[in-house]
Every structure is written in structure tokens, then in C-alpha cells.
Amino acid sequence: MASAKFSIGIDLGTTNCAMAYCALGQEDAVSEVFGISQWESLDRLAESNTLPSFLYLPTGPEAAQLSGAQTGRGAGWLSGRFARKRAGETPGRVAHSAKSWLGHHAVDRQAKFLPWGSEQIPPEEKISPIYASALLLNYLRGAWDMKFPNAPFDAQDIAITVPASFDAVAQRLTLDSAAEAGFPKNVRLLEEPQAAFYRWLEAHREPDALWSQLPSDAAAHHVLVIDVGGGTSDFSLFEIGRQKGSPLPAIRRVAVSDHILLGGDNIDLALAHLLEPRFAAKGEKLAGSQWDDLVARSRDLKERCLATEGPPDEEFPVTLPGRGSNLFTATLSAKILRSEINTVLLDGFFPECAADARPAQAEAALIEWGLPYAADSAVTRYLADFLRERPAVDAILFNGGSLYPESLRQRIQQQIGAWQDGAPPHVLANPEPDLAVARGAARFGSILHHRAARIESGAARSIYLEVHAAEKGQPPSLVCLLPRGADPGEIHHIDQLGIELRLNRPVRFQSYYSTRHDKDRAGALVAHKREHFHKLPPLQTIARLADPAAAPENNRLPVNLTSTLTELGLLELECVSAVPGIDQSWPLTFDLRGGQAAAGIAENEADPGVAPAALEKAQQRIISIFSKHLDSSDPLTAARLQKSLEEILDLPKAQWNLFLIRALWGTLKRCIPCRKNSVDHEEAWLILAGYFLRPGFGAEMDPARIDDLWRIHSEGLAHSDKRVKLQQYILWRRVAGGLDRDRQQSVIDAELAKLHQQKNPAAELVRLAGSLERIDPATKAELIELFLTKSTALAEQGAYAAPYFVSLGLLLNRTPLYSGPENVVSPELVAKAFEQLRDFDWKKTPDLGELFLRAARVTDNRALDLPKPLRREIAGKLEKADVPAFKVYRLEEFVAIDRSERVSLYGESLPPGLILAGS
Numbered sequence: 002m003a004s005a006k007f008s009i010g011i012d013l014g015t016t017n018c019a020m021a022y023c024a025l026g027q028e029d030a031v032s033e034v035f036g037i038s039q040w041e042s043l044d045r046l047a048e049s050n051t052l053p054s055f056l057y058l059p060t061g062p063e064a065a066q067l068s069g070a071q072t073g074r075g076a077g078w079l080s081g082r083f084a085r086k087r088a089g090e091t092p093g094r095v096a097h098s099a100k101s102w103l104g105h106h107a108v109d110r111q112a113k114f115l116p117w118g119s120e121q122i123p124p125e126e127k128i129s130p131i132y133a134s135a136l137l138l139n140y141l142r143g144a145w146d147m148k149f150p151n152a153p154f155d156a157q158d159i160a161i162t163v164p165a166s167f168d169a170v171a172q173r174l175t176l177d178s179a180a181e182a183g184f185p186k187n188v189r190l191l192e193e194p195q196a197a198f199y200r201w202l203e204a205h206r207e208p209d210a211l212w213s214q215l216p217s218d219a220a221a222h223h224v225l226v227i228d229v230g231g232g233t234s235d236f237s238l239f240e241i242g243r244q245k246g247s248p249l250p251a252i253r254r255v256a257v258s259d260h261i262l263l264g265g266d267n268i269d270l271a272l273a274h275l276l277e278p279r280f281a282a283k284g285e286k287l288a289g290s291q292w293d294d295l296v297a298r299s300r301d302l303k304e305r306c307l308a309t310e311g312p313p314d315e316e317f318p319v320t321l322p323g324r325g326s327n328l329f330t331a332t333l334s335a336k337i338l339r340s341e342i343n344t345v346l347l348d349g350f351f352p353e354c355a356a357d358a359r360p361a362q363a364e365a366a367l368i369e370w371g372l373p374y375a376a377d378s379a380v381t382r383y384l385a386d387f388l389r390e391r392p393a394v395d396a397i398l399f400n401g402g403s404l405y406p407e408s409l410r411q412r413i414q415q416q417i418g419a420w421q422d423g424a425p426p427h428v429l430a431n432p433e434p435d436l437a438v439a440r441g442a443a444r445f446g447s448i449l450h451h452r453a454a455r456i457e458s459g460a461a462r463s464i465y466l467e468v469h470a471a472e473k474g475q476p477p478s479l480v481c482l483l484p485r486g487a488d489p490g491e492i493h494h495i496d497q498l499g500i501e502l503r504l505n506r507p508v509r510f511q512s513y514y515s516t517r518h519d520k521d522r523a524g525a526l527v528a529h530k531r532e533h534f535h536k537l538p539p540l541q542t543i544a545r546l547a548d549p550a551a552a553p554e555n556n557r558l559p560v561n562l563t564s565t566l567t568e569l570g571l572l573e574l575e576c577v578s579a580v581p582g583i584d585q586s587w588p589l590t591f592d593l594r595g596g597q598a599a600a601g602i603a604e605n606e607a608d609p610g611v612a613p614a615a616l617e618k619a620q621q622r623i624i625s626i627f628s629k630h631l632d633s634s635d636p637l638t639a640a641r642l643q644k645s646l647e648e649i650l651d652l653p654k655a656q657w658n659l660f661l662i663r664a665l666w667g668t669l670k671r672c673i674p675c676r677k678n679s680v681d682h683e684e685a686w687l688i689l690a691g692y693f694l695r696p697g698f699g700a701e702m703d704p705a706r707i708d709d710l711w712r713i714h715s716e717g718l719a720h721s722d723k724r725v726k727l728q729q730y731i732l733w734r735r736v737a738g739g740l741d742r743d744r745q746q747s748v749i750d751a752e753l754a755k756l757h758q759q760k761n762p763a764a765e766l767v768r769l770a771g772s773l774e775r776i777d778p779a780t781k782a783e784l785i786e787l788f789l790t791k792s793t794a795l796a797e798q799g800a801y802a803a804p805y806f807v808s809l810g811l812l813l814n815r816t817p818l819y820s821g822p823e824n825v826v827s828p829e830l831v832a833k834a835f836e837q838l839r840d841f842d843w844k845k846t847p848d849l850g851e852l853f854l855r856a857a858r859v860t861d862n863r864a865l866d867l868p869k870p871l872r873r874e875i876a877g878k879l880e881k882a883d884v885p886a887f888k889v890y891r892l893e894e895f896v897a898i899d900r901s902e903r904v905s906l907y908g909e910s911l912p913p914g915l916i917l918a919g920s
Contacts, residue, residue, distance in 0.1 A: 005158040007149075008440025008450060009035075010196065011141060012162050013134065013175070015100045016231025016402065017051040019439035020141050023447040025158065030447065032203060037144050039081030043067060049082060051435060052141065054231070056096040056115075056133055057084035058122055064553075078128070080140045089301055093121030099137070099230040099601040102130035104164075104171040104260060105176070106538055112742065114823035120866025124778035131174060135181035142182060147890050155185045158450060160442040164228075164235045165192035165461055166260035168514055169572040170538055170591045176571065186474035189446075194226035194237035195254065195456055197400040201429055203444045208248035211354045215241070215396060216427035222395040225426065227384070227413065230401040231265040234258070234380050236387045238394070239456065253457035259516055262348075264376040265303065265403045267713065271378065272337075273297040273502060279335035280321055288828075288868045294321050302712050306342045307405045313340035343408065349893030351381050351412045356386045356420035367836035367879065379724040381416055381667050388420065398425040438840035459486040460566050463518050465527070465534065467511040468498060479513060479766050481521040481572060490568060493523035496561040502544040502576060502587075504556050508591070509701050512537040514618075523564065539591040539701075545887055551583055558583070589630055609661035612651045616661070619649045620668040623689075627672040637681045639688035654692075658913040663700050666693035670709050677719040678847050687728035689712075697739025698819065709738040714747065730765040737772040738819035745773040749780060756787060764804040774820040785812050785830050796841055806848035809834060813856035816898050822860075828867045831856045833885065835875060843882035850884045854891065861895035 005025055010032070012019040013513035022036040034050050038671050040049040043059075055078045061066060063075050078096075087185050088095040096115040103110060103378040113127040128136070138161075145154040163175050172190055179188050205211040228235040236258040244251045273296045280295065281287050287295060289320050298319050306317060321333045360377035375382070388394065394417050397408050410428065418425025431437055448455050465479035483493060502508055521527055544560070547553055559579040563586075567573055574589040609616055622645060626637055646665075650657070657665075669689055676683040688709060697707060718725055733748050735741070740748070749770060755762050756770065770784050792805035813831050817824055834856065843849045857867050857875045867875075876892045890896065 004156050005309060005450070006152045006156075007646050008158045008160070008443050008446025008448065009145070009154070010160050010162070010439045010444070011138070011443065012189075012193070012196070012439040013100060013138065013178075014054055014230055014438075017435060018052055018054050018137055018141060018851075019051045019436050020145070021436065021439040021443040021454065022157075023443040024216075025447060025450050027208075028447075028453070032200070032443040032447075034440065035145065035148075037081070037138075037141065038147070038783055039144075040079055040083035042083060043763045047082065050552045052137065053085035054080075054097060054099065054137055055084035055088050056099075056128070056136055057087040058079050058094050058096075063472075070464070078136055080137055089294070089297035091121065092116070092297050093119040093290060095127070096128060098266060099130045099133035101262060101266070103134065103174045104167060104262070105130075106170065108821040108823055109742070110174055110624055112823055115185055117823075120827050120829065123808075124696075131178050131181060134175070134178035137178055138182035138184065140185065142839075148668070154181070158446045159184065159187075160189040160191045160446050161864070162193045162196045162442050163440050164260070165194050165237050165257040166233060166235055168535075168537060169464065169801075171260075172571060173591065187569065188267045190443055190567070191442050192235075192237065192257070192458070192461065193230075193438050194228050194235055194400070195400060195458060196256070196430070196438040197228060197444060198224070198226055198237075198252075198441065198456065200437040200441035200443045200449070201398055201431060202252075202431075203441070208250070211250065214429060217395075219395070223392045224396045224429070225388075225417075226398045226400060227404070227810045229380060229403040230266055230399040231403070232262065234263045234375075234383060235259045235401075236384060238388075238391060240392075249454055251454075251457075254459075254461075256387070256391055256519075257461045257516055258383070261375050263383070264380065264382070264401070265300075266406045267374055267378060268346065268350060269300045269401065270305055270341065271349055272303060275341065275345060276319060276335060276337060282331050286863070286868075288672055288863065291321060295319075302337065302342070304402075305547065306339060307403070310407065311339050313338065313343070315339040316426075317342070324847060331473070343406075346409060347412060349378055351409055351416075352379050353382050353412075353416060353419075354379065354385055356385055357389075358382045360386055376904045381413065382414070384416075385420065389438050393421050393424070394426045396429050398429045398431055400431055400437055404434060407491050410840065424812075431691055433476060436742050454491050458489050460484065460572075462514040462516045463514065463521055464537075464564065465513045466562070467513065467529070471833055477529055478526045478544075479534065481523055481525045481527065482512075482562060483566065484522055484573065485516070485519045487523075487564075487566050489566045489570075491565060493564045494561060495524045495563070496579070497524060498562070500560050500562070500576070501557040502542075502560050503675065504544050504546060504552055504558055506543060506702075506705050508543070509539045509541045512591075514539050538591045540574060540591060541704075542587045542589050544576065544585075544587050546583065547585060553580070560587075561591075582691060608658075609664055610656070610658050611652060611661060613847060615650050616664060619665065622646060622649060623668045624672065625666065627669075627675040627678075627686065631679055631681060637679075637685050639685040639692075642685060643692075656913060659700050662693040662695075662912055663703075663706070666706060670706075672886050673712065676713075680720045680722045680725060683718065683720050683725050684722075684728050687725065687732050691732040691735035694739070695735040697736035699912075703739055707736065710736065711744060727763055730763065730769045731825070734765070734769040734772045737774070740773075740775070742775040742777075745775045746777055747781065749773055749776050749784075753783075758786070763918070767804040767808050771811035774811075774814075774817050774824050778824075778826065781826055782830060785826065785834065787808065788812070789831070789834055793837050796838075796846065802846075806846070806852050810848075810852035810855045812839050813852070815856065815858045815860045822862060822865060825860075825865050828865065828871075829868055832871055835871065839874075839878065843878055847882070850879055853879065854884070854888055857892045860890060 007022045010021045020037065021032050023032045023036055024030040036048040036050060037052045038046055038048050039052055043063060045661045058080060059077055084095055088097060093116060099115065110130045113129050115128050115130060115133055116122060127599055129680055161175060161179060163172055175190065175529045176188060205214055221240055224239045224241055226237045239252055240255050241250050241252045259715040276295060276299065277287055288489050298321065298373050302319060316336045316338060319337060320337050360382045360553040362376055397414060403412055410812055414425050414428055459484055463485040466482055467477050468480050480495065480498060487493065513536055515534050517533045518527065544558055558700060560576040561579050563575045563577055565573050575586045576589060577586040578584065626635065626642060631637060647654055672686060676686050694706060694710060697703065718729060737745065752766055755766065788805045788809050792809065795802035813826060813834060815825060835853065838849060841849060857872050859866055872892045876889050877891045
């Protein structure tokens, strides 16, 4: 930027943020750390080199005390040291680990669920991971402008660092957070290990100084950067070599690691688990706020211990607030020795292992905050796997706050030496492991500004698209879209796939990435080996022609693919018309909807299970009967039409697979206008639509199908008949899994008044309410309260209350059918339901047993699980009601939900061919 005076580097960390800058007026300027002014307490500001990545929502009195003060953007959220301190005092009001959430594909990163699992903040005041990251970035932006008013932040050259393991989606979301914070559009992304290495290179600019730090006079050295921060473990391997005719080194990045969600947060949890038995009753676990307090205390404990060296018998006191009101039970105390902490670190996170060790693939042992932490806690095993079949390491640069202890660095150095036949790598000095990334990012901007030599890196991972063989039954292959190491700005063309896009409708492709395949060129076809490739969210686009008259007769447009890595570090993919005369392209974007409980199957591998002629005849039958008016000789009912379709297809409807019913939906969609012909037409259409589209997801293009179906909500029903309204309820219940949050909320908002005001609302409406997992938490809590009141009154009268019990079981469910854990209601609501329903005879009311089998099931997620005493009490009621022991066991120990259970939870048969997640 011509007007930029400074290059600004921002380390957006999981635990701490840092900012540095470098003056651009002179090439030899050195990066400087930016002191960040922040709240130390409610009445005192302090300056620090780092900004803790914590966000605190003040209480009413605290907000009043701060009124008029400069707190930064974000409806009163405070960031930094005061927020970090409050995390140990009132953790339910503090959002943290936002950066880890950005890389979690199973949730909607735009949904408001932070602080995770908190009951201290109402749902409407919670924030999304994207917004939480934006608040931190915006605070840094404001701090800069207050200190440098004559050099506005937005006019500077800015780089934000991300883990080298962040995939294209997480990178995109980081830039979305920056845009939300008001950053300029030309913000760059830089990998954190590269930034740390740039800082080391800055400290050794003179060639003699640089080469003197390396272990030998070899022509080339391999330097390993190990960055273990608050949320991730990141490894990058660089080659630094001598250049003929130049004293300056040539540096290129050789490899980066896969995404490993393993860092300081995991150490906090491990210490909390170690301490828990010292506070909880024998065999019990701490729950709710006490566990949150213990994790926060463990975080403080870790930082105190890692900041200094000391004797093994050094004691660290830990106190927790008690749960009683008595003075003598106000606090709980325990002690832990430094030797115990070191054992957790060395044996749990940095154990000795062989060079051929591989990380365990079992379920994660530490599951907290809803994050998918690494299944294996051993950083050394992930490191051994990363270095497999790669050059020997000559030197190591350690970075990240979790590697402060000398004992950990020595353990890693010795381990690598053991893997290399007793040749330990040289350790490069890094005196500022918490600031090196920000300073290196600032240095990077200066290098770009002055067009100086930079690290040769390119794309950190190769990107692939799943393609299917023309021959059915053959396994899919992957085509390389972007080679690993691709240079920024280089355009790659893939034109041999024979892809055709259907015009005017969304299309989706499954994508993958790999950090291992470094020889594949763009367009190369490779076998899909699960251990080498990692699934990304699907890519999607929609092709609309500027000139609709130019559309081919079959409405399919041949296209080629192009890929490029932008100068800002972003992946760009496009479909480009391959038809002469149609000069258009359409971007491929990632589908960021999280929590889908099905694996999409590409339409081009779909087998409807019937002959093409039979399918065509069935489709003609649908059009024929819906397009004509009522005929007494051929009455229109869903049952009669389904029966005739069974005869045409020579297949019972129970065997109509996912791809057959979706093909039939395509025909039924053309008959949407026919609903107006009569009540019978509309009723039959709604029944068939629900049957053909259930459960709303599972096949490729289902989001587009749901978009088409949503027309009937926008347009409204054609008839006001009660039968039609009931079928609409059933339809939305059947496809609820395909409705996003806004659509589900729209459905329930239109019916809430009936549920409140009508004495006996339709049973199908009650069941529909329970199936809407993504609705606003406040609405869900409102429905639970209402249904508890109504079901209790009906049960006391001996009246039919089953629809309410079934719906309550779904609303209180610990394991959502199709959404993520962020949609699970608090355990307190389950406790309230049990209190109201415990005295009924569960043996005579089996629906109550099913309700609490869902509502009290162990998930191994402390924020969602009920306290153990309550689960035991519920289990006792279930046993007395003769519920099978294998079902009751799920209230005592964690048992992963299997396919058969998921299918039964939907309440009706699912179409053959649907693949449920986790099945």
C-alpha cells in the first residue's frame, strides 16, 4: 500500500493475542512489540505486550461502573487481562477458545453459543466464534488508533497469523472475522510457524550471524518449527540452503502438519481431571460451575508452574468456592506438587515413543467445551508421524507458551535425536516465544513492501475433488485441484473431467485436502486413501447465464475448473464455461452449514434401484394424476398414488431408496401449482413431498430441494382445510433436518400462539415442535415449560399425553438427531422435568421412559451431562419400569450412539441408502 507507514503483524492466539509493527520507511527497520492498553480491573487500565483472548460480559452493576469508558466494540464485552481474571471467578460469563471453534466444521461458526455451555448468560446475549474473534481483532484495531491517530490502522499493511494446519475454510472464517472487525480488505494471512521463523531470521539478518547459529557448514539445513500454543500443535519443516554467488540463504517450506487441536487448553483439562478427585466425593464428578472454576484454576496453575523452574516437591495450592452457605464450607482447598504437574506434561503430553509411533485413533479422552480435541494427547506421537519419511532435522525452533519449560524442550530434542540414530538437532534461540509470531508477521510485511527475499512456501496443502467412475460400483477417485506448494497467483486449469453443471440450481462437490501428497499436479487422478486425505466441507455453486437464451437444450453446461492461491493467502476455485460463446465463470464456495447428521452421496453414483423405463413411467403417473381435476374413477389420495407407483416400479415403497424418492420429488416439484386444484390435491401433494424428501438431508443437492420446498411456506397453503394443515405439520416434521435455524424458527413462530392458547392443539403440531432442534434456545425452553405443564395436567387426569412426552424427549435430548451439541438445552431443564414427572407410573406410561432415556443419556460432555446422583435416580425409576438394562446403562456410562439407535430416534423408517454420520 502506497500510503502505509507501518507493517502490522497480529497473532490472533487461542490464549493470547499480540501485535507488532515495523516501520516501512527504511528496509533495515526492526519489528517492535505494540503495548496493548487493557482493563486490569474495573477502575484501572494497564499496558501489556499481550492481550489474553478472553471476552467477559460484565454484570449490570459492572457495566454501569464502566459506562462512558472506552471498552471497545461489542455490546459491552471486555477483552484482555480483566476478562482472563474473571474466567477464574465467573467462568460462565467468559468466552474463550474462539480460534479453536473456527476450525470446527461440525458446528455453525456463525451461531451464537459462546460462552459454551453457560447458563449465566441468556441465549440472546451469547456470541458466535466469528464474532468473538472479531471483538478481539477490533479491540487491537482500536488500541492502535488511540496510540497512532496520525497513522490510522486501516491505512497500514496488515497480516494476521493462523496455524499452518488451518484449512481453507478456517482461513476464510478468520478473514470473515477480520471483515466483521472492520479491517481493510487487503489483510494477508501468514502461517504462524513461518512468522516465528521470520522473527528468528530478523534477529540474524547478517549472513555470518545466521550461518553461525546453524550446526554445521553443510550446503543445506532442515529447520523444524514446533509451535505448541493454547489450542493447537503446529509443525513446519523448512530447508535453508546456501546460494551460489549470494551470501543470502534460500529458504523454502518443505512440509506442514495436519490440524491438531492439542495445546494448552488440553493441559488445563488434564490438570483439572487430576485435581478433581481431591475436591469431589469418591466416585463422583464436579458439575456445573465448580468444574468450570477448577478448569480456570488449572489454567492459572499451569501458567504459574510453566513460568518458572523449581524443586519437584514445590507445592501449589488450589482453592474452589464451595456449594454451601456455611462459613466453613465456603471454600475447598487442595495441593498439587510440581512433580505431579511435570508428570502430566512429560508422560501425558510429551512421552517418549519410537520413531514409527502413530497417534491413537480412539475417541478423545478429554471432551470439553464441545470441541473435537485430538484423540491422542501425546504431542510426541503426532511429531513422529509428521517426520515420517521426511528429511532429518538439523535444528529446532521452539515457539508457543506451552513450551516454556526447559524440560519439555529437552524431551523433544532428545526424542528427535533418538529417532535420528542419536543425532539430536541443534536448538535455535527464541527468547520471546509469546511474541515471535506477531513480530515475524510484522517483519513479513516489511519484506513484501521492500520486495526482499522471502520464504518459498506456496500452498500448504493440496486440494482435491471427489470424482466417480462412469462404471457403477467402482470406488471414487480424487482429482487434484490445487497442488501443494502452488505459488500465489498461479492459475491451474483442470479441463479433462467432463463436468457438466445443471443451470439455475445449486450443485455440490465433495472436497478433501492432504499435506502428504506433494508430487500431484493439477488434474492428476489419485486413489482415495483415507489415512492421507481429510474431508473438507462440500464445495457448491449455482450457474446462471447472463443470456438465458444461450442455454443448451438439455440445460447442462460443460465446464472446466480453475484454482489459484491468492496473494492474501486464500484459495479460489471456479467453474469456467467450456462452451464457445459463453464467457462466464462461477466461484465454488465451501458449504459452512455445520452439524449435518448424514454423509452426502453424489448423484452421479446414485442407483435408484429400478429400471429407467419404470422410473419414467412412475414420473408420468405423478404428473398425470396431479394435473387433472378430481376424477371419481381415479380418486386422488396419497395412499392410492403410492400403491399405483409400487405396481409401476414393481417395488414396495419400504424399499424405495434415497435416490429413487429424490428422483420422484423432482417430478412432484413440477406439480406444486397443482395444489390449488382441490383439498385432495394439496393433501396428497404434502404427504408425498414429506415422504420423498425425508429426513431433509442425506443426498447431494438436498439443500437445493429444501429451497424449492420452502416455497410452500412463503406462498402459504392453497386451502384452509384442517386435513391440509395437519399434513403440513407432518411435512415440516419429516424434513426438519434440512431446515436451517431461521426456517425452523419461522415455522414455530407461526404456531406458538396455537400451542399456548388452544386447549388441545393438534398432536402433529406438538410433535413438530419437538423435531425442530435448531430453534432459538429461549423458544425451546418456552416449549419445554409449556409442554411440561400440559402433559402433567393431562397425565393427572388419565388423558392422552403421549405427543407431549415424545416432544419433550426430543427437546430435552442429549444427543441431537441432526444438529450439533450447541443446540442441547441445559441439564437444569431435565432436572425440572424429572421433578414434575417422577411421581407418575412409568411402567404404565412407557413414553416417560423413552423421554428420560434421551434426556439423561451420558454424552461424556460435562456441559451437557446431568449430575451423577440425578442420573442414578432416573435410572432407578427406569429399572422399576422394566426398561431393559442395556438401555439404562447409557445413563451410567458413555456409549456412542449407533446407526440402529439413530434410525429409531427419527420415529419412522428412513429411506434405504441414507448414510447417517457416525454409523
